[in-house]
Amino acid sequence: MSEAAALPPFSEQALQFLSVLSGLALKDAEGHxxxxxxxxxxxxxxxxxxxxxAMYDDLSVRLGRGVVFHVAPSNVAVNFAYSCVAAFLAGNAxxxxxxxxxxxxxxxxxxxWREALAQVPELQQYxxxxxxxxxxxxxxxxxxxxxxxxxxxxxxxIRRFRQYPLKPRANEVTFxxxxxxxxxxxxxxxxxxxxxxxxxxxxxxxxxxxxxxxxSPHLVVWFGERTAEARRAxxxxxxxLVAKEYDFSAVQAVDKYDALLRLGAEMKLRxxxxxxxxxxxxxxxxxxPRLMEVRTGSGFFVEYIADDLAExxxxxxxxxxxxxxxxxxxxxxxxxxxxxxxxxxDRIVPIGHTLDFSLFWDGYDLIRSMSRVVGVx
Amino acid sequence: MTYDEILNLEPxxxxxxxxRRLMTAGLSELTRHHQQQCSLYGRMLxxxxxxxxxxxxxxxxxxxxxxxxKELELKSIPQEDVFKVMTSSGTSGQQVSxxxxxxxxxxxxxxxxxxxxESMTGAKRMPMIIVDCPSVVKxxxxxxxxxxxxxxxxxxxxxxxxxxxxxxxxxxxxxRAFIDEHAGERIFLFGFTFMIWQHFYRALKESGxxxxxxxxxxxxxxxWKKLEQEAVSPEEFRSALREVTGIPRVVNxxxxxxxxxxxxxxxEAGHLHASTYSDVIVRRGNDFSxxxxxxxxxxxxxxxxxxxxxxxxxxxxxxxxxxxEDDCPCGRKGKYFKVLGRLKNAExxxxxxxxxxxx
Numbered sequence: 001m002s003e004a005a006a007l008p009p010f011s012e013q014a015l016q017f018l019s020v021l022s023g024l025a026l027k028d029a030e031g032h033x034x035x036x037x038x039x040x041x042x043x044x045x046x047x048x049x050x051x052x053x054a055m056y057d058d059l060s061v062r063l064g065r066g067v068v069f070h071v072a073p074s075n076v077a078v079n080f081a082y083s084c085v086a087a088f089l090a091g092n093a094x095x096x097x098x099x100x101x102x103x104x105x106x107x108x109x110x111x112x113w114r115e116a117l118a119q120v121p122e123l124q125q126y127x128x129x130x131x132x133x134x135x136x137x138x139x140x141x142x143x144x145x146x147x148x149x150x151x152x153x154x155x156x157x158i159r160r161f162r163q164y165p166l167k168p169r170a171n172e173v174t175f176x177x178x179x180x181x182x183x184x185x186x187x188x189x190x191x192x193x194x195x196x197x198x199x200x201x202x203x204x205x206x207x208x209x210x211x212x213x214x215x216s217p218h219l220v221v222w223f224g225e226r227t228a229e230a231r232r233a234x235x236x237x238x239x240x241l242v243a244k245e246y247d248f249s250a251v252q253a254v255d256k257y258d259a260l261l262r263l264g265a266e267m268k269l270r271x272x273x274x275x276x277x278x279x280x281x282x283x284x285x286x287x288x289p290r291l292m293e294v295r296t297g298s299g300f301f302v303e304y305i306a307d308d309l310a311e312x313x314x315x316x317x318x319x320x321x322x323x324x325x326x327x328x329x330x331x332x333x334x335x336x337x338x339x340x341x342x343x344x345x346d347r348i349v350p351i352g353h354t355l356d357f358s359l360f361w362d363g364y365d366l367i368r369s370m371s372r373v374v375g376v377x
Numbered sequence: 378m379t380y381d382e383i384l385n386l387e388p389x390x391x392x393x394x395x396x397r398r399l400m401t402a403g404l405s406e407l408t409r410h411h412q413q414q415c416s417l418y419g420r421m422l423x424x425x426x427x428x429x430x431x432x433x434x435x436x437x438x439x440x441x442x443x444x445x446x447k448e449l450e451l452k453s454i455p456q457e458d459v460f461k462v463m464t465s466s467g468t469s470g471q472q473v474s475x476x477x478x479x480x481x482x483x484x485x486x487x488x489x490x491x492x493x494x495e496s497m498t499g500a501k502r503m504p505m506i507i508v509d510c511p512s513v514v515k516x517x518x519x520x521x522x523x524x525x526x527x528x529x530x531x532x533x534x535x536x537x538x539x540x541x542x543x544x545x546x547x548x549x550x551x552x553r554a555f556i557d558e559h560a561g562e563r564i565f566l567f568g569f570t571f572m573i574w575q576h577f578y579r580a581l582k583e584s585g586x587x588x589x590x591x592x593x594x595x596x597x598x599x600x601w602k603k604l605e606q607e608a609v610s611p612e613e614f615r616s617a618l619r620e621v622t623g624i625p626r627v628v629n630x631x632x633x634x635x636x637x638x639x640x641x642x643x644x645e646a647g648h649l650h651a652s653t654y655s656d657v658i659v660r661r662g663n664d665f666s667x668x669x670x671x672x673x674x675x676x677x678x679x680x681x682x683x684x685x686x687x688x689x690x691x692x693x694x695x696x697x698x699x700x701x702e703d704d705c706p707c708g709r710k711g712k713y714f715k716v717l718g719r720l721k722n723a724e725x726x727x728x729x730x731x732x733x734x735x736x
Contacts, residue, residue, distance in 0.1 A: 253665065257692070276664030
């Protein structure tokens with residue numbers, strides 16, 4: 001691996017390997033039952049990669065950095081695969097510390113990688129997937145080999161790995177704990193035929209990951225005239241879906257009730273009662289930076305009614321990652337963000353797509369973060 | 378009714394209708410008091426839209442998750458009236474509950490404990506063997522739950538010895554001498570469930586010694602969590618102790634530092650009972666509605682005692698089941714129930730952090 005050449009981004013080798021991998025993933029019998037494996041397969045198709053490539057105009061002067069050490073989150077199955085693919089597309093070899101939790105998807109990916117590499121054996125040296133416990137020595141060793149270290153899994157994991165020194169030239173891509181929010185334009189929502197679809201999309205963004213993904217909205221801001229009707233329609237639909245599909249436990253109800261009262265003790269907040277505790281809502285009188293710390297999970301939502309997107313500025317601090325939307329255009333939101341010059345907001349995506357992987361992730365351009373420029377004066 | 382008047386009522390003789398009237402009226406009054414005296418509590422009630430006029434039933438009273446006492450400083454008295462601060466036990470780094478007591482509430486805790494204890498064990502002050510080490514109560518600046526429990530129950534002891542030394546070794550000779558000295562008297566043993574099992578029962582069992590405690594009563598509390606891991610049931614616990622000591626009555630109690638005084642003690646039939654001064658409500662996890670008799674749910678504890686802090690109505694993190702009301706074979710009135718342990722932790726998905734927790 002230490003001899004692996006630094007490849008140009010979107011190299012022929014990478015595109016060829018990934019299209020083999022994509023083909024295997026999409027026709028894999030075992031992988032077929034896991035939507036995340038199938039989604040990954042689609043993401044790696046040549047056509048999809050060419051579209052991503054079109055966003056770069058400086059590829060001819062870039063090369064990979066060398067070896068990327070990825071620390072996968074312990075409780076999400078597929079991030080490591082995307083992380084590793086991004087590193088390879090950027091021109092690097094990868095050491096991946098696999099999730100500690102035994103996901104069937106991880107085994108499937110390992111098998112798919114083996115099968116793909118059997119077809120392109122000269123790329124063997126670009127991939128090393130390892131699984132080990134919390135061993136300082138191993139963490140330190142891989143860190144010392146890395147030209148880029150990528151840490152998924154949040155603040156505590158990052159703090160832990162910061163103990164292991166990197167090479168002087170190495171850089172780091174860290175995915176810290178983040179806050180995300182959603183904005184909905186009520187009048188367009190009321191006019192929409194797709195209310196059920198939007199409920200499902202929002203459910204996927206939140207309950208599907210227990211509202212624990214960094215992309216899951218915790219705050220929902222409403223705009224327009226018909227907010228009262230829209231909120232009723234929206235939350236009732238979501239509630240019905242949660243009642244049908246979500247495995248809810250008593251301890252989550254207690255967590256959310258605790259979060260509600262704790263927040264209510266310090267700020268003006270009114271619970272909007274639902275028939276049960278599956279969806280817990282609280283309407284804030286004011287948007288304050290404090291709300292970015294409210295990441296309860298399990299279906300706890302703070303709501304706010306606003307007239308203007310610019311009112312969101314107080315919750316666009318460094319904590320804030322994804323703004324998901326309905327009834328707006330991404331351009332409107334992007335223009336407001338750019339005009340306000342906030343330190344946060346790294347992604348603007350339609351509701352339902354918060355988890356869609358992209359090479360622009362969490363404020364990083366993964367290709368450029370994991371490659372270097374060969375400058376000519 | 379003042380709390381003194383309430384305390385004059387028999388602890389286990391009030392039937393359902395009267396009890397509900399007493400509780401609802403008393404809790405409404407306490408809620409109003411805390412709403413006025415504790416601004417954090419007042420704001421929490423505003424958040425959930427509490428209105429006294431909407432309370433029709435006991436179950437309509439608002440409740441706080443017990444965890445809030447770890448997260449916030451909740452008190453309904455001025456700082457200068459704080460007489461002592463009790464804390465729950467917790468290993469280092471864990472947050473602990475802080476319960477603020479003035480002299481009145483602290484005194485009422487003691488009086489309440491006396492009423493319940495004497496009624497349940499039929500005993501006045503007795504020679505007492507504390508199955509713990511002396512150092513646990515020495516640091517009085519910090520009242521841990523274990524220390525507070527021992528001090529609280531010590532008022533039922535006429536003469537006291539600690540059965541363990543500070544290395545948790547059973548002081549067999551001293552205990553024997555104490556039993557001999559009080560031959561013919563009823564002896565009171567007290568300790569935490571796990572301590573009794575680990576350091577008393579096990580030590581006796583291993584050394585093959587039989588202690589003569591045929592005329593004794595053992596009271597223990599603190600939860601089954603650790604013993605459950607060792608798969609020891611309450612029945613096994615009782616019979617194991619009987620085997621090494623011949624002790625006829627083993628009484629478990631359920632209580633928490635957040636509602637000290639109002640404990641729930643086991644009757645002769647092995648059921649935990651709510652006294653006149655407090656009550657339990659079992660709530661369903663998905664909507665917090667009251668569960669039926671026999672239906673598992675989250676335990677809520679309400680008490681007419683807490684005056685210096687808003688802990689009169691709390692949702693615990695324990696799972697329990699109501700067994701019945703007014704009809705326990707032991708003859709006591711009121712609700713009787715079973716504690717099933719802590720609520721199961723949900724294993725959450727998402728990309729939040731679980732790495733550090735496993736180190």
